[in-house]
Amino acid sequence: MIVFDLACECGLIFEGWFGDRGDFERQEAEGLLVCPACGGAEVRKILSPVCRYCRGQGGDGPPAAAVSPETKAMELLKILQNYVLNNFENVGPRLCEESLKLRYGLAEERNIRGGVTPAEEEMLGREGIKLLKIPLPVKPEEDA
Numbered sequence: 001m002i003v004f005d006l007a008c009e010c011g012l013i014f015e016g017w018f019g020d021r022g023d024f025e026r027q028e029a030e031g032l033l034v035c036p037a038c039g040g041a042e043v044r045k046i047l048s049p050v051c052r053y054c055r056g057q058g059g060d061g062p063p064a065a066a067v068s069p070e071t072k073a074m075e076l077l078k079i080l081q082n083y084v085l086n087n088f089e090n091v092g093p094r095l096c097e098e099s100l101k102l103r104y105g106l107a108e109e110r111n112i113r114g115g116v117t118p119a120e121e122e123m124l125g126r127e128g129i130k131l132l133k134i135p136l137p138v139k140p141e142e143d144a
C-alpha cells in the first residue's frame with residue numbers, strides 16, 4: 001500500500017490509498033480520483049514533506065512500511081491498554097463500589113479499573129461518575 005496526499009480544487013486535502021504508484025497513476029489517468037467532499041475529479045497529488053509512516057527513510061518504501069488505518073488504531077489501542085494496565089489498580093468487580101468511595105473521599109485517590117454491570121454503570125452515571133470503557137486483553141489470572 002502507498003499513501004498520497006491529494007488535493008482537490010475545492011481546497012480539500014485528503015489521503016488516497018493505492019496498491020502502488022502504478023495503481024495511482026492508472027487511476028489518475030482514467031479520471032477515477034474523485035474528491036470525497038465535492039465529487040470533483042480535479043484532484044492532483046501534492047508532495048508530502050515527509051513520509052509520515054517511515055519518517056522520510058526512503059519515501060515510497062516497501063509495502064511493509066505502510067500502515068493501514070486499522071493497524072494504526074490497534075497500535076493506539078495497545079498503547080492505551082498498556083497505560084491502563086500499568087497505571088490503574090485492578091479492583092475487578094468492585095469497580096462500582098470503589099468508584100463511589102473515591103467520589104466521596106472514602107478511599108485513597110488513585111486510578112482504578114475493573115468491571116461493572118449495566119445497572120451499576122447506570123447508577124454511577126446518576127452519581128456523575130463517568131466510566132471510560134476500553135477493551136482490554138483478557139488476563140485470566142487477573143480476572144480470577
Ligand SMILES: [Zn+2]
Pocket residue numbers: 008009010011012035036037038039040
Ligand atoms: Zn473537492
